Amino acid sequence: MYKILVKQQLAPSVQLFEVEAPLIARKAKPGQFVILRVNEEGERIPLTIADFNREKGSITLIFQEVGASTTELGLLNEGEFLLDLVGPLGKPTHIEKFGTVVCVGGGIGIAPVYPIARGLKEAGNEVISIIGARSKDILIYEDEMAAVSDELIITTDDGSKGIKALVTQPLKELLDSDKTISLVMAIGPVIMMKFVAETTRPYGVPTVVSLNPIMVDGTGMCGGCRVSVGQENKFACVDGPEFDAHKVDFESLMTRQRMYKSQEKQHSEHLAGKKEGGCKCHSL
């Protein structure tokens, strides 16, 4: 069973779970993901692996309570169990010594960037990391990222910490500097990844993004996670989740992410109703 060994609130509505999963921990590599279910009625939720501990047989998952399903997940406590957990899924990040690499993490995307930055550092790269959030209260993994980066740049939208800017501004400054950047790795909201791609494109610097489209089985069976990469349809679950950022059709991806927006609301309302005891008589 998949016991929650540690639960930690990293920021408002951002949770960390360390979960007992020896078979997954044994195999997990940076860039891979898992799919979990909370209960019998639950959706299959894909989450990127934020860390793994092979000795302890555990993996770390970090998630933001954005919809009904992740809210339900956040209600689980230390010592409780996930109903289902499968992985590691997807192709691992290609890690080798490239030279100087820039790791960009935005919001909750900082979590999955962390093991990649660590892997790149261990492979002998100079790692410059740029992490950004709306505000300092919701900035996560600052210390962890600092520990695996040669240089850490922080940006916030409101200027409450680091530079008041989007992650693309210091990225552009790095590209304009006399440093030779061999690779940019970016994970965050789709819109951020799109602008990272646009920032690096004129410089011709190889840029990799990790995509999180809507997914069901995660093993290539349903095709729901298809993304257009260089005019070709790719399945994020088996061909990815990482792709060449300069070839990804981000517009189509953003549209597809919105497919179940109205149902999301309906699901949240249903769960809220259930929490209040099922009947709606009190609201009449």
Add this chain to the structure above:
Amino acid sequence: MSLSLNKNPMPEQDPKVRAKNFAEVSLGYTEELAKAEAERCLQCKAAPCRKGCPVQVDIPAFIKEVKAGDMDSAIAKIKEVNSLPAVCGRVCPQEEQCEKYCVLAKKGQSVGIGRLERYVADTARNKGEITTAVECTSDAQKVAVIGSGPAGLAVAGDLAKKGYKVTIFEALHLPGGVLMYGIPEFRLPKDEVVQVEINNLRKLGVEIVVNAVIGSTFTVDELMEAEGFDAVFIGTGAGLPHFMGVPGENLNGVYSANEFLTRCNLMKAYRFPECGTPIHVGKKVAVVGGGNVAMDGARTALRLGAEHSYIVYRRSEAELPARLEEIHHAKEEGIDFQFLTAPTAVLGNKDGWVTGLQCVRMELGEPDASGRRRPIEIPNSEFVLEVDTVIIAIGQGPNPLVQSTTKGLETNKKGNIAAHEETGATSKPGVFAGGDIVTGAATVILAMGAGKKAAVAIDKYLQEKKTNQ
């Protein structure tokens, strides 16, 4: 007593009612109807029906027991070779198999073999069938079965009965493969039929490990080396959906049939929001394809609330690959068949949602490699079906995960595993394969037949291995 030329019809839900619910369409024979149908069997000595059955069920023998009212013996007869009769009775294309060879079919309708098989299996289940485990000795050899669809379940059942220690590894959270994610509840009830039959395998001693992706969680080589399995059977199915390659296929509202059916069947989206997985249906739905999966998609869409559901098929009605019963049921429920029609583009609005399916009309030309007449486009015949949802059911390729992570496992050009037709033996010693991963997308019973043949071969392989040790 004069022999009726027609099968006893099976009671069904009224088409208007059932098109709005997920309960089973066919209700099954009553005891009376089953006995009457069993009376029609001539008990031919040559039993031509048996040669049409991929697993060679002793059909006259079990029907004789139904006639005699000895249901325990009837189920025992079937279970000698078929561990999933309640499934096969419902989803086998009997008209192309056993029933095709029935002597009665020469003059009228064949004996309703599938309906009787279903009756026997359902009666046994309702009675609380007793399955006893075959004791494994402590030195029993271990067999790993990858995938818990029809092929894997057939192998597992047969080898467990022979006393091997069998473990099934399933990637999804529930076992059953296509029986769970693909075939809809209204054709094959999940909790009452599929999981009960799978539980019977568990009672036989088969261990089922879910949430285990072979090729990732374990590789085949790890199973054989580190985990101590003496043989491996790969039955991972045809799990990679094909798309049409026409513009607009990534618009919101376009699904592969696999995704649409998985959301509904495995994830129970028809119970949304009580169940968390959503599904988009809209008012008008077009399903592209003419097989059972296409029928399932179109009929599921109706049940999810679609007002109009099309089947768009590029050949004519005669070439439809679906089972006759499914076509018949689909028509009764009001599915609108657009034959000789091929999609050329999915059209969408500025928000990225489907608004229509652009098609051309076709005519049939000379036969192609499949022996069927090739559809040819009629010039200037373009038109648009206005729909909100498009479901693509034009087939599936093999999932590459196991092949790409297993040393020395040969595949063919299409990426299917190369396996011996009679034994399922692959290029890798101790590794066998069968079902859709070998043949490409086919039927439940053919996959079970391949599983049964592989079970015989695996038994032989393991006996020899033991002797040589």
